[in-house]
Amino acid sequence: MKKILVIRLGAIGDVILTSAPLLNLKLSFPKAEISLLTRGYLTGLAGMFSGVDNLLPFPAKASALDLFRMGEYLDKQNFDMVVDLHGNIRSLYLTKHISAGIKVRYDKRWFERYQAVKFKKINNSAPHTIDLYNTAVQRAGGKVFARRPIINLPFNRPRQLNFDRAKKTIVIAPGASYPTKQWPKKKFAELAVEIYKGLDCNIVLVLTQSDADFANLTAGIPPEDKCLFLDANLEKLAAVFSESDLIVCNDSAMAHLGSAVGTPVAAIFGPTHPTLGFAPRGIKDIVIQTDEKCRPCSKHGKKQCFR
Structure with missing residues (x-):
């Protein structure tokens, strides 16, 4: 496994949750180059995720032509694996457009979520979105290590708050x-x-x-x-x-x-x-x-x- 593409275009919270499966992919395939396709305004944040080697910005308001061009570009990158953690029409199109040997998509639990909203069927043991992401990682042949989101801040970053540290x-x-x-x-x-x-x-x-x-x-x-x-x-x-x-x-x-x-x-x-x-x-x-x-x-x- 040489090149892996992970797709999660938005939103902010959902992209933060991808930090766990991204780390799991890197730990499972340490020699692979992992790229994350996400909205351009999220690349700064995603740059602090462990395991991401390349960030590919996607336009916030992409036209059909933008989508086609992105598909053409991605197909030329020779990815061995595509992991779709979004599952919408854009990510489905891009995944189909790319000639990769392994393609997996996360299960959005659409029917269970529909039942929860429509009929108020509450399942208190329902899997978290991170668990669903990690299931996709497992289907791709990876292992699960991280089950919580994680961001690595620069060690030498300047302090943002000037409060009395004796107080909470x-x-x-x-x-x-x-x-x-x-x-x-x-x-x-x-x-x-x-x-x-x-x-x-x-x-x-x-x-x-x-x-x-x-x-x-x-x-x-x-x-x-x-x-x-x-x-x-x-x-x-x-x-x-x-x-x-x-x-x-x-x-x-x-x-x-x-x-x-x-x-x-x-x-x-x-x-x-x-x-x-x-x-x-x-x-x-x-x-x-x-x-x-x-x-x-x-x-x-x-x-x-x-x-």
Whole structure:
């Protein structure tokens, strides 16, 4: 085995989860050159995954012509194996276009997930997405060593936080891919203030422009004990999370990023559910949820709540 291509185009959290099967492939085939095809904006983050030798950027808004050209390019690279960890129409086309001797695709558990969403059939022992990825690795002839996401930060990286290290540092990240997946900002702000008062700790706010007003809701936390990161890139956030003691977030990419750097995560799940396979996978991670009969509302939490 000389050349292996792994395909996972997005989204952020899903790509972070591929860090485990990528490491497993490298440990199983140490002499192979492993390439990862993913969205261009994720290559900086993916560059910190163990086992990846080459990063192949895929356009965020690829046209049919872009897809064809990428297929032509990939076919000329003489890959021996293609591991499709996405399973959508683009990755299926690319996999079919490439002349590789071994081709495997991960099982998305489509029917089980459909039953969970449509009929609320909850399987508390359902396999995690990483386990499904690793099953594809096994079908390709590899072995499973890593079962959690892992990011390797540069050893000599500059410190991102200038807080008093004698205090604990708690990250509050109220964002999510869809508004329906976000616990109310006001509740998050109240929680941040309560945590600060109860633990006498440092508070880090991870925000985007869409929730920049959140900082004003935490006026009860003195400036010297509070730090704001607005629209920070994923590489910087990975370093920030590694210097922290706890990440409090929604069901979002931030949960997987925290797990990948080894920081405990408390993830709030609303319309989604761990049975779908996307819960944070760290040793000390927890999911905060209520057993509403209508959950999960949808696979990715995009649909509006009917209640």
